[in-house]
Amino acid sequence: MTVHASLAVFAKRDCPTCELIAPVLRGLAERGAALTVYSQDDPAFPDRLDGVVDDRELAHSFRHRVEIVPTLVRFEDGVEVARTEGWDAAEWRRLTGVADLGAGLPGLRPGCGSKSVEPGLADYLRVRFGEPGIRARRIDFGPYDDEIEICFERGWTDGLPVVPPTDVRVLRMLAGTTRAPDEVVGRIPPNLAECTVEKVAINAVMAGCKPEYLPVVLAAVEAALEPEFTLHGLLATTYFSGPIIVVNGPVARRIGMNSGMNALGQGNRANATIGRALQLIVRNIGGGRPGEVDRATLGGPGKYTFCFAEDESDPRWEPLSVSRGFAPGSSTVTLFQGEGVQGFVDQKSRTPEDLARSLAMGLNAIGHPKMVQSQRAILVLSPEHHAIFAEAGWDRRRIEAAIDAATLRPGRDLVAGAHGVGEGMPAALADEALPKFNPGGLMIVRAGGPAGLFSAILPGWIAGRNHLELQPVTKEIKP
């Protein structure tokens, strides 16, 4: 039985090794070899060779998984049996069966990178000529349509433009995690719609995330879906709250999160887009939209996005994640049901006792000054305020305990009607001393710029029938 052998060579003009072997290719053609040359950048290359296949669109190079040019592939009866990359005279002679091929050329020359594996191009080619494997249905638009406007028209945005989730962008996003695209992360309220890793990735693209943020977004979604986070209620509430994400551990530095100057503000892509991705997931997958299930009376700007990292640079400070039982050095997200930001100023207290009492006054004001044990809070302690505690040797627990104790007030000042204000606690508590928070209701996070005797209070959601039914949730971030 006769074996039908053929050869294919992938080359580009912009490759000195390809230029070097151009005479070899012409020689093979002159000998009558069944040779097809695919040129990646110039169909007139190699010069004086007929029948060169124009592969400037790289379809052939992609389908043959070419990584280096020149690449010589030998087929027998249409099936690849061998290939060699670059110029290796011995290998080329073996594959072509021409014993004196390239006589006079050096024995070995490395090739150049194939255009089909240039950065940014591989995903595009996979979409165009391969099977990208994305399961979400396609939304087609015309060549002159504005994709950003289509996203608005379909109700997929939070009011700001989103990045259109094209296949290339979704594939790149999915490369940010080792998890399978079809893995179900959970069901997103209010519609309890199934949410896969792929759907998270699509929404992360829209939020403007980079692929390396995806594990953080996935962990945030998982945390939000824990029953004690009560995401449905948080969405539906008339109160101001939404999810606040605090990131701990090496991932924060790795993806360039801001825990310093303006940590709670604008300007950092990771901070801005991770929080936004979670909100878009609730909107687009869960169906939670303002004016529908989201019944907020006023809402707040934190409902666009609210995510920041803790500053763990001071060894005297125990990171939030460690205080919540995670190993030092692990990367976590902690989700809190909150609003923000209530500024707190104290530029005169110089002892830890003074500052604890002062912070308690600020914390007593959240929600309503006469309401207690009805909400949690995050205290974002700035480095200058923290230094007052740290220099006196106070650690996280001592600061928390001192602030908690300083929030104690006589019930008679807090009951409904006291001080001529109808709001307040039940009259039966008039003879008790009442702290602002239930045990564990205050979480302290260290963040902020180096200058400024300011801290920030992020009040929690008022949903206090039973404080244990509503809790912050911490999850480890996995790749």
Next chain:
Amino acid sequence: MSALTWMRDPTPETSPLKRARLAPPPSLEGRTVCLFDIGKTRTREFLDRVEMRLAERNIRTMRAGKPTNAKIATPETLQKVAEEADVVLIGLSD
């Protein structure tokens, strides 16, 4: 713009790809109907008749239109219609 003219659905795909029109109101009573002239020959005449019929039923109307049938409505026109009308009737008559 992307060279590929599609993107992927970020929703759980529980609603049809083609978006449904808004349901018409159960009644025109108390509502304002915009009679929208697309700019084709004799559309005005057609809409005048419709206006007359609606007036007989005490239904408020307002008029708006495009400069010609080949051009799209201006943003100002669309904003005026959105502000003043509850229902739009588009006149297509030649």
